[in-house]
């Protein structure tokens with residue numbers, strides 16, 4: 001890592017392209033959590049720098065319609081995030097559309113390196129979010145946010161009384177099934193394994209209560225997505241053992257194969273558990289504080305449970321209060 005950083009430094013130095021930016025507070029990420037935190041900070045008249053990452057607005061850009069943002073009946077995910085972003089610009093935030101590659105959080109001064117600039121700062125708010133694990137199949141990406149989803153709570157309403165296919169196994173997959181089963185017509189669940197990777201009680205419940213609605217295909221793997229320019233029509237599934245090929249038509253597909261927090265840049269520096277940044281999680285102003293003083297983490301990158309826009313946004317608000325408490329002590333203001 002150190003070697004890479006040195007090379008990056010030399011490239012930037014030689015080409016005279018990089019600039020040094022200093023701010024008391026740096027916010028990494030521009031999803032609901034980062035932009036909420038930034039809003040609170042900038043409205044208290046404290047300057048900060050926001051580094052947006054290459055996905056300005058975050059994961060909600062990947063969804064078509066959001067119907068659970070309080071007070072708005074229905075809005076495009078990208079439109080909602082554009083409103084967040086415009087509000088930040090309205091308060092004259094210093095924003096860079098840059099992506100951070102390297103951070104030094106163990107020694108002072110705290111520093112990070114992007115593609116455009118070097119950033120020095122005293123306080124850091126990490127809101128780099130999460131990405132759902134997805135397959136890497138041809139055609140897959142054009143259907144994500146259309147009729148491929150990874151969030152039952154977010155998208156099940158669009159599939160009322162429809163036939164859907166689910167790929168997954170494990171606890172979160174079955175939790176999502178419980179949510180979906182009340183809304184959709186029929187589910188076909190495709191599992192790679194020969195057994196379910198969740199607890200016995202959940203399986204029993206599914207068989208007892210929902211047996212008529214759900215069918216399973218075990219030992220099966222996905223071969224291909226087929227659709228037109230807008231919607232996915234069917235998938236080709238193969239059996240591991242007999243290699244039988246089946247085609248399943250569907251109205252929606254849910255992928256519950258896990259998700260990964262964007263925390264790899266912090267490995268070896270912050271305390272991390274199963275890729276989620278570990279916060280102190282105690283009230284009295286350190287709910288969002290990480291294992292290093294002056295560094296806070298919010299939103300999906302530290303949340304293994306809720307992972308919603310509204311909960312991310314709320315954690316952004318928490319971080320303001322946590323940060324401001326140590327900020328006042330640090331700068332003696």
Ligand SMILES: Cc1cc2nc3c(=O)[nH]c(=O)nc-3n(C[C@H](O)[C@H](O)[C@H](O)COP(=O)(O)OP(=O)(O)OC[C@H]3O[C@@H](n4cnc5c(N)ncnc54)[C@H](O)[C@@H]3O)c2cc1C
Pocket residue numbers: 028029030031032033034051052053054055056057058059060062063065066067068069098099100101127128129130131132145149150151153154155262265298299300301307308309310312
């Ligand atoms: C398809 C889909 C549909 C969804 N629908 C809903 C819904 O209807 N309702 C709901 O409440 N929730 C929904 N969610 C969940 C919701 O989008 C997330 O919970 C929320 O966006 C998390 O916000 P966040 O700020 O933590 O992170 P994110 O939104 O993931 O934003 C992360 C930000 O960090 C930036 N970043 C990442 N790495 C770096 C780096 N190295 N340097 C700088 N910046 C970086 C990215 O560019 C991005 O701006 C949905 C999610 C998906 C994927």
